Amino acid sequence: MSNSNPLIVQSDRTIFLEVDNPLYEAARNELSKFAELEKSPEHIHTYRLTPVSIWNATASGESSGQILEILEKYSKFSVPENIKHEIKEIADRYGRIILTKSDGKLNLSFDSANLAIQISRHPKVVPLLIEQVSDVSFLIEDKFRGEVKRVLTNIGFPVKDLAGYIKGAELKIGLRDICLSGEEFSLRNYQKDAAENFYRGGGPEGGSGVVVLPCGGGKTIVGMAAMSKVKSQTLILSANITALRQWKSELVDKTNLTPEDIAEYSGQIKEIAPVTLCTYQILTYRPDKSEDFFPHFNIFHKKNWGLIIYDEVHLLPAPVFRITSDLQARRRLGLTATLVREDGKEKEVFSLVGPKRYDMPWKELEAQSWLAKAECTEIRVELPSSERLDYAIEGDRIKFRIASENPDKLVVIRELLKKHKADQILIIGQYISQLERLAKELKAPLITGKTSQANRDVLYKKFRGNKIKILIVSKVGNFAVDLPDANVAIQISGTFGSRQEEAQRLGRILRPKPGDNQAHFYTIVTHNSLEQDFAMKRQLFLTEQGYSYSIINFADNSKF
């Protein structure tokens, strides 16, 4: 403990880290093992200790003593007593219960007879145990492997799963040195590390877990690297069809798989191949909403999958957790840009998909030029006087819409288009009528939910090939659309301050750019309106992430 240290530990489990401190980097590397990065603005980053973050660390081999030692070593002031106590209490619980397999049977063993009595009598655990083998161990059925882990994690005793995995049907998959497209290809160091941290030499300690990389950090590549290590048939689950098709084109481009090796299982096509790509939407489809029957869950048993990849694991729908619970014998890789789930189901991800295996903050990638530098600007535009009366007398919902569809935003958009003549520009909005008007005014193509997949593919291709410079997209463009050349995004309307939407939209322009590697993210909002209040939430999110954020009043600066 010394005043020149970079950490401040608070009693409410937050930890502040001074970025300008000479010990910043060392402290950050240590801290990220057991605390979640919550905010990373320019000078002081905020981390949070949670049970899951501590268990993630203990799953990687850190002990409570080591965690405390790190905190004491880098802390400016004394570490609060309650924090010391909580870390010890929480961390020491990991590994007290171990799941192993011997003679084909799953064995749940405890480090003490007292704990065995305490846990085995818990009403949620009782139905999962078959028989008591000794004072400290119980037999459980294979089908309850996931459920046991989920229940025990929820009651505060995470299970160390050393029961191993089934091999799965073999698939000879390797990464190319030269892509089909002709470009050279190799894994970046952090991608290699991420894949290795997941696989861990094929032993029972690895093989399941989550890799956290920012948008544009190459999560698909990490997925492919993991596949090349596991070398077995793989089921890939993702958020939407566009993302699936990008997986497919990446797999064909960068691995030795042929298009015939890869199948799509979606609303449109239902095929199965050694590598099958499937959407969460089709998995959770129910013919009768009142019944709990998911006909497409049988995809998990149609092949002897050796690996299941959960893309955008933070969006994993609740029913998929249930089926995942039955798939604990198969290797599982979660890919995400954030472990924070809006529904708070982080513990489910931890127990059923696995602990965090790798985490790389976007700032690091930006510093290494793997991500474009993003500059966020909020442009405030006045509501025309003709709309003010309408705005004033309406309820909040319509007020928000009137402000979002402010016709004077068009003037700002035109100015921005002039400024970024040479750039590839995405215009993103919420309201179809607004986007349609805009598309008509700017004579630019528009992609909405109604646009057929074939048309979308054509437009995305044209945009990637620089044949069109401006593309207008509705919220369908929020997710997993790889448009590497887009370097300007203009959002003209959005939902009520969703942080996830903001991250996804920004993610569209973060792929590294040639030249100055600079991307621009503009948000146009109506000044002094409800929309500005909601934009505040977006502003907070972006600044918490550490992006530079400036505000311009269009009335004062009608030229940029």
Added chain:
Amino acid sequence: MKNFNNKFQTQLLSVSRPMRKVLKKWLTPDELKLSYANQILVYFEKASNPVIQARVLKKLSVEAAALLKNIAARKTNISAGEALILTCSQGFNVSLSSLSELHFLGFVFLEDPDFWPTGKNDWSDEHSLQKLVLIPDIGSEQINVKRTGFDLPELTGKAGIFTDNNFPKLENELNDFLNLVSRKEIKLTGQNKFTARTCRIIDGKRETQRGNFVFRPEKLLLFFKKSNVIMIDSNKVVVPGKNFLNFRKEQPAGQLKLFLNYLIKEDNKFSASFDYSLLFLKILIALLRENRENKWLYFNKVISLMQEKSKMIFSVQKGHKSWNWKGSLKNAPSRNSIKKTAQKFIETYFLSFAAIELGKTESNSLCFRLTDFGKYWIQDNFMPAYEGADHKLAIMPDFTALLTGSGPLDKVSQTLGFFGKREGDYNASVFRFSRECVQAAVHHGHPVTELLEVLRENCSYPVPENVIKTFLDWGSASVKTELFCDVNLFSFKDESERESYARKFSHKPEYIGERFAIVREPENTVLNIMKNINAFPVDYSLSPVKPLEIKMDGEVICGDNYDLRIISVCNNISETKNGKYYLSEKVMKNNPFPKITYERFLKLSSDKTSLNSKINILIGLGLIDEQPDNEYYIIDNLTPKIKRELKKLFNLRQVLLAPVSKSAFVIDKSFRDLIDENISKTETKLILIKLQKII
């Protein structure tokens, strides 16, 4: 002969015991031969003569004189017990003998003669509560007593500070409480207790601070209420009072001093039984006040001193035999109990307010001395400024500020607390700023520049640009926006009419556009003026007095020309021709919010508006497509039951194109037959409209 003190004079006359020995101090032998009533009158006369007073005063012991001085200073508004405690805590060895001496010399008497010293009666709690009667015309300035003070139980050797003060920062508590008041988050129940929600909010605030609070938040409420810092409105919401801003602008140390003085006074009123604890508290404060060099004071020696004083106060060693009490020591506290009481005081009023620091001597004995705040509070020293204290402040672009190493009673922390919510207060204080907090601070007299100045002067990093802009924006919006309850919006036929009526108001109206004016007058005045000028009020929570009407030729009749809602719809669907409004395709086409306009039109239009007019408007606004054959089908009287039936057959949303009333909709005619089949035996009807264009 004149009367001096009617009541007391009568009492002396009726007293059964002999007063000769008392009167002898004032009267000559000749005067003592007078009748008893006359002796009393002469005594009163002489006792009010300064020369004679001075002569008798010389006979008083130092302790009795000090006691008399205190009684004279408070006139009759002091009880015997309080007078003894007060004098004792000034360092005098005052005792019951001193009070009996005052009786014997005829300066002071207990109010009730039954309690007077007789040489046989014991001192009791009732004696302590007796008010004192002073002979008239004696002022405290006439009594010269040299204050002896205490022999300070100070330490000569070295001591080291051994405690890190682990109490919450009370200046934050005061600040946070007032911030809650400014945001109207404190509410009371009918019994003037905090509501459950308020308790949760306050507890939540308290949880962010380390250590335990030594007083309940109700104390703060009472203090602020008594000081007029807050008041309680008719809805039982605690709102700022007339001294709110003045109190907030006070330095944190000044605020704490006021609160601490209040707390001590309220907690330690002289109670029914002789209150030793009040004596000990006063001794403690007196010792600290006299310790001008601020040396370490031995705790144990302080306790010994208190014990000695508590015993001495009931001593009857001196004094005249028949004019004294027998004394009573049976209630004198033990050393242990004195120690506990002293410890409690030290913790409650001194340590928790960071007024003293504790130390330990080389022999491990406890000692204490004042801190800077303590000196400011007790010795009236200047409070050293903490502006340049060793703190580190960072304001982040997400509107949170982090303050570390802030000195006690730091002005920076106080200012941040005005404008932001304190969220954590352990190793670092965390403040979160929001529009509501900043505007509440601005509303209560703190300009946003005050915050920006503190940030600019104290931040270790540059203040982010978005933070400055947003704070200024919030600050300016707050200044501009002021809610007046008695504000009314008037619309006039034209500018000249507005001008002619403007002078009827006592305040000049604010003009908006060509026809509108905002008038700041109480509602009754406004209604009277409206009556005089034959105007009528529009209540937007009701349906329009006269609705909007569309005539067969497309003319739009604004039934109520003063209803802004009608004017707005009219402007969005029509244009003027020859002074009349007609539906206009051009205006409707350029309408950016066609759906909103149509919904409002439906609400405001009269029942007489034809289906033909409504379909014309729907087409004009682009909400339904124009049919080449001009035929439109409307499903009328669509009941929920039919709706459910139809929903099973197709996606009803896609079929119902637009409403024309609450239960009638224009439908997609490709579903005509299917609908017809399903409603044939019901009251729901399908109507065919042949469009006649009026736009």
